[in-house]
Amino acid sequence: MTYNIPSHLKGLSQDEVNSARAQYGYNQLEESHKSTWFELLVGILKEPMLILLIVISLIYVIVGDYAEAAFMLVAIAVVTAISFYQDNRSKKALEELEKLNEPLSVVIRNAQVLKIPTRDIVVGDFCITEEGRIINADGRILHSNDFSVNESSLTGESFSVFKDSTTADNLVYSGTITVSGLAVFQVQKIGKETRVGKIGESIRTIKEEISPLHIQIQKFVKTMAIVGIVVFLLVCLFSYIDTKNLVGSLLNGLTLAMSVLPEEIPVAFTTFMALGAWKLMREGIIIKRSSIVETLGSTTVICTDKTGTITANIMQLNHLYDYRSDTAYAKDEFDNEVLNELIDYAMWSSEPLPFDPMEITLHTIYEQTHKKDLRKSYQLFHEYPLEGRPPMMTHLFENSKKERIIAAKGAPEAILRVCQLTDLERDKIRKIIETFAQQGYRILGIAKSHFEGDNFPAKQQDFAFDFLGLTVFYDPPKEGIQNVFEQIYAAGIKVKVITGDNSETTKAIALQAGITNDAPAVNGSEIVGKSEDEIMTIAERTTLFTRMFPDAKLAVVNALKKKGEVVAMLGDGVNDGPALKAAHIGVAMGSKGTEIAKSAAALIITNDDLQKLIVGIAAGRRIYTNIKKAVQYIISIHIPIILIVSLPLFLGWIFPQIFTPVHVIFLELVMGPTCSIVYENEPIEKNTMKQPPRALGKTFLSINELGRSIVQGIAITLGILFIYQFTVQHGGSEEKTRAMVFCTLIFANILLSYANRSFYYSIIESFKNRNLLLVGISFIVLILLFVILYCRPVASFFDVTALSGSELAIALAVAGISVLWFEIYKLAKRM
Template identity: 70%
Template sequence: MSYNIPAHLKGLTANALQGSRQRFGFNKMENERQHTVFKLLLDTLKEPMLLLLIAIAVIYFIVGNYTEAFFMLAAIIVVSGISFYQDRRSKNALKALQQLNEPLSTVIRNGEVQQIPTNEIAVGDLCITEEGRMINADGQIIHSNDFSVNEASLTGESLSVFKDKDSEDNKVYSGTITVSGLAVFEVEKIGKETRLGKIGISISSIKEERSPLQIQIGKFVRTMAIAGVTVFLMVCGYRFYQSGNILDSLLSGLTLAMSVLPEEIPVAFTTFMALGAWKLMREGIIIKRSSIVETLGSTTVICTDKTGTITENTMHLKHLYDFTSDQLYEEKDFSDPVLSDLIQYAMWSSEPVPFDPMEKTLHHIYEITQQDKRNEFRLFHEYPLEGKPPMMTHLFENDTQQRIIAAKGAPEAILAVSRLSDSDKEKARKEVAALGKKGYRVLGVAKTHFEGQGFPEKQQDFDFEFIGLVVFYDPPKKGIREVFQQIYDAGIKVKVITGDNADTTQAIAAQAGIRNEATAVNGSEISSYEENRLVVVADQTTLFTRMFPEAKLSVVNALKRKGEIVAMLGDGVNDGPALKAAHIGVAMGSKGTEIAKAAAALVITNDDLGKLISGIAAGRRIYANIKKALQYIISIHIPIILTVSLPLFLGWLYPQIFTPVHVIFLELVMGPTCSIVYENEPMERNAMKQPPRMLTDTFLNWRELVISIIQGIVITAGILLVYQYMVKSGADENKTRAMVFATLIFANILLSFANRSFYYSIFSTFRNRNNLLLIVTGITLLLLLVMLYLPPVTAFFKVASLNPHEMGIAILVAAASVLWFEIYKWVKRIKKNGKV
């Protein structure tokens, strides 16, 4: 955007900028804590699994088992390395998100207007702020044009304040919002030294709230940790009762505790959320809190604006309606002298430096059809856009005190303040209705004359002369019908919340493919409803027209009370309250104001509504994959726990069939599977054809939990069957351990494939490409072969090599104990649709 800035305003030079930076630093509320490698390692070493490994290593050193001790030390390095890598990966993804979330500020440096990250604002900078922008430093106004600011964040006062360089208070403050006009201010204070910083408030700070899923997972992990401590004490006590050896008892107890502790779950959750947000960022969807990804998949209602979201926001001037002649003119006739007044006053009622697309169009039409007098007149008084429905009035004056007073706004508002007979008003209303039914955006234009300085307190108190209508056409975006079809297919409802009139909104909604069978409701009606009635109306209505900020907020809150998960799309200052109140506030990156972006939880960089569908799909994919990972963890932990504990408690021949080295090997296999492989799992093809889940649903319901437990028990049965078969065959402990271990590894691999879908067959899921699954599977098989057939490793793990017959038995038992689940899925598909 070009700015009409006085030429003498040059701003900081490069040398002055460097000096200011050295003296005052950067524009940050607090010094960012650097996550040093040492701190990350220290945090990693606090993990329960690593503490268990350290304890086991110490015991091995005490009893003189140095080979096992050094292996456990190596395991500590590997496990901490994996955790460190995942942690760094997550933090780097979140850091990239935070950098993209940071708003840009406009400054003048070396006489040039530049866009810079807000944290780079320096004391002495000349900052430009305009309508809808948040002010990001304290300073003094040195130039302004019809500038007003809302300082509610500091004063609590909701009304905007007009200021200029001659005002008694000619300061602007960080965290306040420009309501109208433009101002250039010289920065005096930044960061913690601003008024906002001194009272400890940071508008730009993002507080990471624990989501419902995080809370549920936290409770589950705590329950499992308590169970781990309980079984540890039980096994220690029982083993000590049997052997009287305290160190041997501790080793047995720690082995079982390792098998119980689901340390993969928190790592998996963090990884899924952070990487999910990072992947969306690459698609042009900036997520401010990684946990919002989870909420996205639960969206049940999308509340969207019309202009620029459903439509192209091109605001092409389609017609001009002259009231005096009662004629509707097309574009080719805009040069007709009859339209001179209408075009001029439509332009004068717009901002001198237009921000809105319609106002830009009016300035352009004025330039090409009229003698340009904009440099002769200055705006000396303004009534900003307000009222229900809204209108705005501008007062201009030249050097000879000749005045121009122009108003424009919703036709109903302009007709209400114009001196017209009832029949003339009805004639104009019919024209507005006819144009609205074609999907046109219609504004009324009026003029008046006023002498002296005692202007009315309200613009509605002027005595206006109605001139006519300006008629814009903003067509629906290409492909928008397909986007809404995808939304409906996903079981999500759509509400249109707009400031436009009902006729225009209904026409555009029909063209865009929005399903609507109810009568449109306007903002003034919303204000009159009681709370219970509003909930019903909000649920049943699709089109909300002539909406103002309070009405938008009321609708969002009513939908939330109904139990809906609401995504609200907005781009203006007036959308801020509703964006903040919604479960997911979505701001438009291109045309959105900074205050809208600050209030939103998600920003779509190219204003494409289709990107929100991508976000919802990603949310569903991530949630589904988290559940798959958790069910996999539960299913595979059960056979490990029972294989470690049952031989001990039942007094079988080889009670310590697994030692800590075997359990940690299994943990190293399971960790990458649940946190890396399942995170990379593609979305199932029916995911966006399902209704959204309830946000309050537990991450595993009883049915899903029972399925996972049954899977784990069946695998356990297969493994213990192999155990008893080998014992009955007269195999020694090493051979028996090798068979049991190999069976468990093969079952683990097959389970990771089977649990890719709880509906589609394992063969169908092969079409969903996931290279990481193949890589991890290959590495796991290679390590198993090394363990079984490389003599030094075989001796260390106390196993024996298996012949082809024994290997075949292990594979068949593993397959039988896992692949029965395919029959369950087959029956499930038949029940659902009668076909495989």
């Protein structure tokens, strides 16, 4: 963006910037607290699992079992290290996202226009603001052009206020919105000293929402913690009545409490969400809060703007229709004197410093077709901003001789309505408009007026206008957009186009872009005055919404939400703000989007490529599926651990304490990385984007979903209990029985981690999705198992004995049967 800024505005030097920062600090309301490594460590040590380990270590020290105590201390160090690694990884990912979410501001320093982080603005800076931008400091206007600002965040008044350096109120305030034009202001107050800072508001702070899945996970973990306490007390009591050994009873109870606590689940959830958001950031998708990742995968409807989202937003001027000559001219015929007046007024009705692609094109055409450039001779002295339904805008220019130009442009219907034409003439022009619109062209009407004196009408529509003609733009669909919509439809997601353009143009572009539509388009004016139920019916059946204004867009989004849809709204303009804020997932365009759109949105696509939304939805589905795999794996493997610790004790079997805290903590150390590191790294399954979206409130913690995990866990338990009795029946000692049970459970754990990679495809098919972390961790676990079995000091410590090849084969076979029956279930499901 090139700014036409007066040359005398030089801005601060770097030394002046440094001096101002030393005196006034950074432009931020409150320095958010960053957790130190020590605070992270203290937080980890407060976790229930770590507290249990510390208690068990102390008991071992008290009874003089220093080897067991030392192992527990090592276990505490390992669990802490894993948790610290995960927490630190999540924290860094979120910090990176935070940096990217910080808005940029435009300043003049050393006579150069620079983009800087908003927090780096200092008192004395010359800031530039333009249409659609949030003002990020309090200051005094030095230079402006057609500048108006909405101060509703401070005053509650929603109308815009025109200001310049000569008005009585020439101040601008942080948190307000530039509605039109451009201004350069000198910063007077920053951060907490601004008006918005004084009243304690924070424009940039986004409150973290707790997702339905997060709430259910918290409830599940709390429930399991309560179960753990109850079971701990029961086992302690039962064991003490049986043995009269208080220390042994406490250890039994604590062992079972450790096996019940699914502390890996909240860790896995937080890690998956934070890292998912971080990975999307690397793809050019900035997510403002990590919980949006889960919601992305549930998207059922995408509401998209047309211009710049479906189309390339290049706005080629393809035709000019001149009313007086009643002729349409192609772009190679624009250098024709007949068109001079039409081109003149099309340019004058645009902003003097254009940033809209159509207005930039009109200025360029003016330059190419006019030898004498009058733009510096005339000054904009009065304007009517873009408004009305459909909208139009009017500019009034005057030169030093008091000669005036009054130019208007807007939606053809709006211009025809205010021009002095007969009904026959209007009908004739409407047919021409319809012909162009059916080819996907975007059309603006151009008109001129004459007015003496300064008592201007309150509304631009009250001028007496003469119709001059039409500007006919072509904004082609983006390359590859048809493929994008094919993927959206294949994923079971509906598409709604919500645009300010007319219905004929929108229909043509939708057809070219591959959008499925079998219903008539609905105009924004048709939504006004309708009841909530009527709007819900319209929103459900309609694909193309045209001539939409902010309130109508908001009404459609809210209606879709009431119908139970999970709505992603794509937009880039100021008028998209309310709908972006209301949608489950507001998506703003990073390159061409206004600051208002970016502020209201939950997700920003940095390169404006709609394909990135598909990437985001796929990532949301992958992450949800992987959390599901991790949690169901945790539940399935916890069940046999709980039952193997408790059943021999309750049933009075020969070896009641088959597992001690040492064995359980080893299993916990195996399970932690598997669920939170390995499954997070699991690639997306090939059928994921061909499934319909899941309902937002539906999670894998329902009884139907958990039933599968419980059955898997019980099957593994039956296999291990069989091994227990099989070994005992064949004269196995306690050490031999423990080794067989332990070995079978480890094998079952490894096989389960592979079986649960997919709840649909076979293990063999899942191997096509490479996950080297899973292979690596499985290999490490097997090495550790063999060290435990065959390294005598370690085997003695774990109270196990070496197993023969045939015994290992039996353990592997039983583990295989206990787990791999699930492959038959999946085969039946596929068939």
